[in-house]
Amino acid sequence: MCVGTGVQKLAFPIFLILLLASIALAWAPALLWPHKPLLVRDILAVVGVVAFVSLFAMFAIWWERKVAARIQSRLGPMRVGGWHGWAQSLADGLKLFQKEDIFLAGADRPLYRLAAYIAFVPALCLFLALPFSAAWIARDLDVGLLFILALLGLGVLGVLLAGWASNNKWSMYGAMREACQMISYEIPLGFALLVPILTAGTLRLTAIGDLQSAGLPSWLAFRNPFLLVAAVLFFLATLASCKRAPFDLPEAESELVAGYHTEYSGFRWALFFFAEYAEMFAAGALAAILFFGAWHSPLPAEWGRAWRSGPLWQQALHGVVFSGPLWLIGKGLFFVYVQMWLRWTLPRIRLDQVMYACVQVMLPLAMLNLLAHAVWQWLVPADSLLARIANGVCTAIGAVTIVAILATIAYGLFHRRRLVGTLVVDHLPGA
């Protein structure tokens, strides 16, 4: 088994640094050289976004394989690149890149091509409006949230086209299911999103993030129980939107081979795959920004105010401890991890059950939640005792849940050998 020696062990940290560097490349110019022409800055932003998404997708694919493997009592990629197969996705990407571009007989060529692009490009573009910190954003749009939602929804078109253009009945089934599911779940998603928008009073993501700088109790999810419910609803709706298990009917392997992307191979398939992982991170980052403190740590940013205007190393430390892009990436990764966790644990829900859950359970719940929150916001002043009690209770629930989840993960990490329950079977004589 390759364990990784010396330089190879540094591979993974180098990869993380590259990830951060790509973000910095996108957004630092705006910070450091405000007088540069806009075109240069925009080109750098686009390059940075593409680099970030590609790097993240590669990392996420490797991570998913590792997480899946560990849950399934095996190891995952171990060889490619040395240390835990970190270069596996790189190798896979190169392999896919050099594969023959196959077109089916009877496939609708322009649409077949277009479908992959339409699925991929919106997933990239929405990172333009996604803030990694108050100043780390390519374009701070007034309607940033709406922009991101619109682009997430545009992915449905790519899926539908893929299913149709493949000239394959199974792909059609996958595409139909997908359209049904994604579009239906946009509605509870919207209702769940309206709740923090009501609280913040704006669609601008940086403004919503700035509201949550006063530590754990100020995180929007913990301000009142309706926001907590909205956070959970949002997470579930994005699960359905991203076609992740348990809502992965469109790519149900056992029934539809691979659903809408059955007939795609090589790099076109990689585009779908990249789009899915990009959307996963976007959904996680959005959940973090809207509900779970954006780029702020659980500690109030006030406590580190002195460091913000000190020397560079102190500013960096402030970013790491109190408020910075690492927190957003970390939270995004945590939600991505929860999505992966759910995928490898739960079975798949049938389509009619998916629709039932959406229309008859989530939608009324989301509507009532919005109504209740609106009434709460109207009647209960922000600094009253009731509001403070609600805030305290929700914060306590949230803190306990977060600590419990992290403790479970840590426990599993440290005791993984024992938990797998291996029964060592020595070969019997004669074997």
Next chain:
Amino acid sequence: MTDINPPITGEAIPQPSAAPGTLHTEELLVNMGPQHPSTHGVLRLLLRTDGELVVEATPHIGYLHRCAEKIGENVTPVQFVPMTDRLDYLAAMNNNHGYSLAVEKLCGIEVPERARYIRVIMCELNRIASHLVSFGSYGLDMGAFTPFLYAFREREYILDLFEATCGARLTYNYLTIGGAAADLPEGFLQRLAGFLDYFEPKIDEYNRLLSYNYIFVKRTAGVGVISAADAIAYGLTGPCLRGSGVRWDLRRCVPYEIYDRFEFDIPIGVPGGTDDIPPEVVVGDSWSRYFVRMLEMKQSVRILRQCLRQIPDGEYRAKVPRVLKLPAGEVYLEVEGARGQLGFLVVGDNGPIPRRVKVRGPSFCNLSIIPHVCRQVLLADVAAILGSIDVVMGEVDR
């Protein structure tokens, strides 16, 4: 009924005419298989679907036909035993056992005690291994990827035991005419006891992980209900029959070998609400058939523990002449394989080579209920039903 096998010229399938006032939709003819991740082998299901609703399902078999019965007319019984391995290749020991019993009955061979216990041990271990595959792949069909890996992890321990005994992991050629081909290796029984201690709590764990999982129950409970009358009429046997509430198991009802010396229960499907059974469960649905297999694994563990206590020393094989002469006459004998009643007909004609060998594959009969039960169900339910019937194409096609 419209012709569901349209000619290859591509004529349009005659569509049902729409009643006035209703929306006319076209029906789609879809092929599920023969290469498909969830048809458990090379099975082709021709589905006539109206959107997601399956109107009619017709299984087409024969993709794994290997002329096993014809081969039986050309080789001696001892040479045919490896062929039986390849029938139900997931529970190969049971096939070997059945064929050997049939030939021994025809020739009047008396099998020593120890050999009988070895046979029961191997059969029950293989039953567990087979049910593990069924459990794992059913979870996989339903979208739960992880139980599959857990099932195969446990299977590795069983296969290691088999490999130590006879050198093979899947097709053993071990339980042959007269007993077993070799004795159990040293340390086998201790290792088996260790495995049983390790494995028994795992069954409860898998029940918690998959069987009682809300999503899994919703996917499988109430789906593909087969009544007891239908099950008997269509010749269903094994967990499919027992899942419909019929308490029939050859090991208890028509005991062969030494099964009458062991205490074990015959699990059957029970209505939802009793014991721990989820309330949505109906007797004869996919969940019942699946759960019967989980309970049968526990009973197999029980039988194995009793075997460990009772197994004597002695010969592992009867003295069988090198050229075994089959007397004229015929024997039909059924054993309880992992998937149902596995029957062997051996017709001898005073020579070393039988005149006719016929195999009654339980999966062949179990599969016959697919057209009856896959009506007006969703596409996802076809996978659920097929997985719960648990066919192995080796048995179906031979």
